[in-house]
Amino acid sequence: MNVIQRMIKRIGRMVQLTLGIGLVVAGCTLGALYKWCYVYVPSDKCLVWIAKSGKPMPPSRKIAEPGEKGIQRATSGPGRYFYNPINWDNELCELTVIKPGNPESWKWVHTTRRMSKKADGGNILEGDFPEVGILVRRTGDPAPDGTPVVEFDSNYQGYVRQVLTPGIYRINPYEFEVRKEPAVVVPAGFVGVLTNQIGTQPRMIEVPDVEAGDVTGSAPAKTKKIRPLALAGERGTLRDVLPPGVYYLNPNVERVKIVEVGFNEFSQVALKGSQETIRFPSKSGFDIELGVTVVWGLHPQHAAEVINEFGNTTEVLEKVIKPQLRSICRNEGSLYEARDFIQGERREQFQQVLTQTLRDVCRQKNIELLLALISTIEVFSREGQAAAGEIDLQTEIQDSFIAIERQLTNIKLQETAKKKALLEEAKKKVDVTRETIQAQTRKKVAEILADGQRAAAEIEAQGKLQVATIEQQIAAIEAEKVELLGRAEADVARLKQQAEADGKRILVEALGSGEAYNLYTFARNFEPESIRLFFAGEGTFWTDLRNIEEMGAMQIMRETAGKKTSPAGNP
Template structure:
């Protein structure tokens, strides 16, 4: 018999200890692995960079701030961009910072913080063939809108606004960092020389380094200036009277000479704008000079008259253009709006001028009446000529129409005559044909009658020339087919009496003459058969 009992043995202490040790070792290994993983891991997120600093290695020289190579201690030049990296925390330390971001509508300027110091007067960093700066200072060029992984210990980034040149303006370019010009007496310099450049920028948005290039706006649009805006604009006349005037000058800067005008007339106390300088140094001096020189050649009363005013106005505009255009200022128009002579001479001269104007007006009215009279006569003559031309045209038109109608009627009559002749000839031909057909039909009828008459004559001769007997024979032939229907049972019927009247002559005739067979002829016409 089999023993199925389970034997329970006490637990082995050695196996439990081993299991516990294994669990502890696994936990320690996991903890160590996790510690190493988290301690060695560098997570660089989107839009970030990691700056590495080496703790051990070669020492830096005096004056060095950044490790020149990865084997040196200190902050490393290379940065870690987005991603996951592993570094030994006992050898390295790191710092995660945001990348430099240049927003839309802005630009960035890099400033090198490391390298050799610049010489006296220099502010732009020197760069090598790869474009990397080798000295401290402002790095040429700009950063356009975007995101850049720039090392913050190597470079500082300044945010600036780009230069926007509106429509109607020109951008005068001044190079601030190029070598000095060879010819220092020139207003404008060449492209790669320091100073104001010859070529100006067109309207638009320009991304330029403000430490390298300065752009000043010059308004090239049309502008107006009132001559009497600041003070009394006047001049002494030839006879010593003071004549005041007012006017408007419309001008603009020549876009082709914007840089030259800016250099000549820009004043530091007024800032970058040159409009006030143009008015004070060009417009007003030339206007005063012309008015005083030209106005002193005429007396005060002459400026009341229209001819002198018109001549003064034309000469003023012409002289202003000649004086301003060589300086780069275009005069669009120069108008003298008001000329005010002294009232002592203005009133009597004005009355006299009014009288002259009225006299001229009356003369003009007389001339106008005479002209209207001549015009009326000429108009009547023209209308008469037009009527004659119209009558002649109507006569020609009627005559031509009558001739055309006559020609049409003549042509139509000739056509009708030709048609009538053709119809006459056709009628003659048709009458001849009818006559021929009539003769032929008459001959046919005559021949038929003669043939029929010959047949009757021969038939009558068969009855011994008795036509009445032949007629009775023909009647019997016609009635023989219907004889049975006409017969009746009684011999005393009226029909039998009628027939009896024909029997005796026929019997006698047949007894005397031998029977003769009559020729087969067609049914005779009613006329000849009815004749005895």
């Protein structure tokens, strides 16, 4: 028995030892697996898998397909992974983050600042803009047609047409390079002119060259060659523009130029010694210097055509508005006298001609012109300005006009004084008339009030009289009514009594006598139900004495009945 117990204990110890060794081995195995077969990917990383075994891939490729040895195309996101370190290796890479930007930080750059800061028509916004991710495939063969832009699923090397919008992406850095560019932001009041970067170019066309000189004269205008607007699939500027908004475009496929639409103001100031000053000789031989302000702009429908021909809005000023403004002022201004530029009517006429002529020229180039306003005018003699103490032509003309206007002003002042005197007289008359009308009104009011009170008193007295008369009539009617009612009641009582007496008399006559009438009355009022008969046998006289009245009455009834049943004519 002891031997068996010892054997059982020995077996138990062996089992415990075996379990302990197994647990230790399992723990070591799990630790080794956790160290060499486990990988943790943080939230800002991705995992690139590298196969250590498999079929060798072609030398021209850098990314292996499933089942091939090398860097795999697919990646894994953040998390925990177990893998076979004998067949696989891995590498942590950064996630690609495309920022959405912050619209609250965007600031506008106004037109005047933009022209002085970025004459090439660059970005007109400042702030934290959204980004767009440009994918560049590093692996694969070049495209057969030689284009640098390829599709995402083509596996060709080059710029991928599709872009990455704001977000977080797992991009294999061995397959793609990500280049971040700012997205296109078109603010309100602007449009985006699109230019295709790939495709075939359209043929050149000839257009009038406004830089070569005046295009309003009768002489044939010079021309220049430009490329027309591109159609779908062609390289060049597209006719359709982008309205205000945010656009995620690939700059390798389409470039966008932000263009301001609507009206802008441009001022050509007259500066001494400046070559841009508008100066021309007048018909009378005096030199005229003008300062002109032009309000011009672009329509969204024609923005693409203008940018395609001139490049940007600054070139529109330099190549169209400025040269044509000087040319029109010289051509049209030489037809006017120096005096005309100082007089109001002729100066306004020259301004209208300048505006209309410049508008016609700008319309040929799809440019909108609202007006051309002359701000300053200076008149100079060919020999130079007047010496000190002398009066020049402009001052002389202005003084003559001032004298005329002063005389007209004095005349108007005299007329005004007369009108004021008449006005004061009219005011006095109005005051007198007002007082007269008020007095007459008060008198009329008093008369009307007195008449009304008198009429009211008369009406009240007549009313009381009529009331008294009606009350008297009512009293007479009431008395007559009482008399008639009393007389009627007396007649009714008399007639009723007479009718009753006549009825009784007729009844007595019919019955024959008053005794018969009495018996008739007794019989009529007799109630047989009240008769009680008692049989007492042969009683005494005194016993039946109480019924003697009834017996007498019955005897009288028998006699009366006998008389009624007797033949007519018998007594």
